[in-house]
Amino acid sequence: MPLSLTSSRACSDDTVCVIGAGYVGLTTAVGLAEDGRHVRLVEIDEVRLQMLRDGRAPIHEPGLDEVLARVLRTGHLRVVRDVDEGMDAAGIAIVAVGTPPTVDGEADLRYVETALAQATKAAAEGAVIVIKSTVPPGTTARLSVGRRHSHNAPPLVMCPEFLREGCALEDLRHPARLVVGGDDRSACERVADLFARESARTHITDSTSAELVKYGSNSFLALKISFINELAQLCEATGADIESVADGIGADPRIGRAFLNAGLGYGGSCFPKDVRALENVAAYHGQSFWMLKAAIDVNAQQRRRFVGKVVTALGGSVDGRRIAVLGLAFKPGTDDMRQAASIDIIRYLADLGADVVTTDPVAMERAAPMLPGVAMVADPYACVTGADAVVIVTEWAEFRALDWERVGRVVSRRLVVDGRNCLDGGDLARLGYTYISVGRRAQAPD
Ligand code: UGA
Numbered sequence: 001m002p003l004s005l006t007s008s009r010a011c012s013d014d015t016v017c018v019i020g021a022g023y024v025g026l027t028t029a030v031g032l033a034e035d036g037r038h039v040r041l042v043e044i045d046e047v048r049l050q051m052l053r054d055g056r057a058p059i060h061e062p063g064l065d066e067v068l069a070r071v072l073r074t075g076h077l078r079v080v081r082d083v084d085e086g087m088d089a090a091g092i093a094i095v096a097v098g099t100p101p102t103v104d105g106e107a108d109l110r111y112v113e114t115a116l117a118q119a120t121k122a123a124a125e126g127a128v129i130v131i132k133s134t135v136p137p138g139t140t141a142r143l144s145v146g147r148r149h150s151h152n153a154p155p156l157v158m159c160p161e162f163l164r165e166g167c168a169l170e171d172l173r174h175p176a177r178l179v180v181g182g183d184d185r186s187a188c189e190r191v192a193d194l195f196a197r198e199s200a201r202t203h204i205t206d207s208t209s210a211e212l213v214k215y216g217s218n219s220f221l222a223l224k225i226s227f228i229n230e231l232a233q234l235c236e237a238t239g240a241d242i243e244s245v246a247d248g249i250g251a252d253p254r255i256g257r258a259f260l261n262a263g264l265g266y267g268g269s270c271f272p273k274d275v276r277a278l279e280n281v282a283a284y285h286g287q288s289f290w291m292l293k294a295a296i297d298v299n300a301q302q303r304r305r306f307v308g309k310v311v312t313a314l315g316g317s318v319d320g321r322r323i324a325v326l327g328l329a330f331k332p333g334t335d336d337m338r339q340a341a342s343i344d345i346i347r348y349l350a351d352l353g354a355d356v357v358t359t360d361p362v363a364m365e366r367a368a369p370m371l372p373g374v375a376m377v378a379d380p381y382a383c384v385t386g387a388d389a390v391v392i393v394t395e396w397a398e399f400r401a402l403d404w405e406r407v408g409r410v411v412s413r414r415l416v417v418d419g420r421n422c423l424d425g426g427d428l429a430r431l432g433y434t435y436i437s438v439g440r441r442a443q444a445p446d
Contacts, residue, residue, distance in 0.1 A: 381407065
């Protein structure tokens with residue numbers, strides 16, 4: 001464990017300061033504390049800070065509340081208000097603040113730069129600063145310029161995160177890979193040691209390559225999703241079945257089955273932002289990254305096409321029809337509503353005159369301010385009562401487990417339009433439903 005001593009202060013890699021208690025910062029801090037490190041998590045928002053100190057996570061993430069409460073109890077995690085306090089004796093500082101998109105789709109680096117300046121000022125000699133926030137290629141190298149001439153400035157290391165919402169703790173405990181980039185090899189190795197797990201292949205590189213690994217990974221997965229969605233459209237035209245096609249394609253280990261689920265496309269705080277940001281970086285360098293442009297178009301089109309299916313299924317108009325939308329979160333396992341397909345779909349349906357009522361196991365509170373005037377009820381059976389169509393937007397297990405016979409007794413019409421291909425159309429048809437999904441043949445009652 002590298003230990004560095006100055007005349008007044010010592011720092012150790014066993015003490016870690018994480019700046020920003022957003023999704024990435026919080027799960028990273030909790031995971032490192034669970035691993036036995038002494039972690040100080042810096043959060044400036046008073047409401048969040050208090051919640052965290054009370055052992056309550058401000059986001060919905062399976063298992064997080066329990067681990068948070070435990071590491072607070074053992075003292076391995078402390079939530080603090082300012083960076084100076086967090087940096088005291090920290091050998092490693094992790095910047096995990098947000099990089100929201102600007103109006104032009106570029107990453108806004110304001111918060112990263114501020115956190116970095118504060119951490120640099122408060123760092124003990126021998127400390128390393130890690131950028132975990134997703135930043136455009138070249139950012140860490142640019143931020144490093146100038147630091148080299150100041151012998152006190154801690155080295156900067158880029159270490160992108162690959163946590164998925166809904167299973168972030170699991171991803172932290174069993175990562176498939178660890179990517180670390182920077183021009184100070186020993187600093188990179190210290191950061192690699194911090195995150196190393198048996199399951200992970202470690203890849204040490206330069207910081208710009210590490211940044212591009214992150215954008216490239218998310219963009220490639222987004223391309224896979226848009227590709228399968230275009231193929232699903234072709235399945236509808238030719239009578240093929242996209243699930244079966246995806247199984248066949250995905251059986252090739254060079255391709256893999258993951259991220260070949262056709263449906264309503266990608267949402268969330270990462271893919272839409274990162275694909276756009278990478279396209280912007282390419283444009284800045286004079287390159288038209290056509291594949292990314294196409295992925296973005298297909299993704300937007302997928303939501304509109306789906307609304308078209310609902311309209312067609314209801315005979316050409318949804319005006320005055322009651323439509324029950326099951327699912328608001330951008331994917332199951334989270335209450336995150338950022339870039340959720342539900343927002344566009346509900347707005348389109350409402351604009352067409354539909355009477356929309358929605359439900360979600362955890363995201364209603366977050367969704368309410370984004371969808372003013374849209375009815376939300378906690379009980380899915382109450383949601384579907386009187387509905388002319390039941391529309392699945394998020395594939396929560398709770399919806400799959402519904403008693404569809406009971407649903408059939410309360411709806412006005414047995415029609416299900418499944419945007420996530422998560423139900424068995426044959427079963428529903430046997431219960432008297434018309435079932436429409438994405439890239440699969442419609443099923444009519446037996
Ligand atoms: C994604 C990446 O998977 C993580 O590796 C990465 O760390 C994270 O972004 C990030 O950059 O922070 P996440 O946004 O939590 O994680 O969600 P995913 O599970 O990747 O799903 C993204 C979207 O794609 C969801 O809307 C999901 O419904 C959609 N999707 C996923 C499909 O439409 N089809 C699929 O086959 C898979």
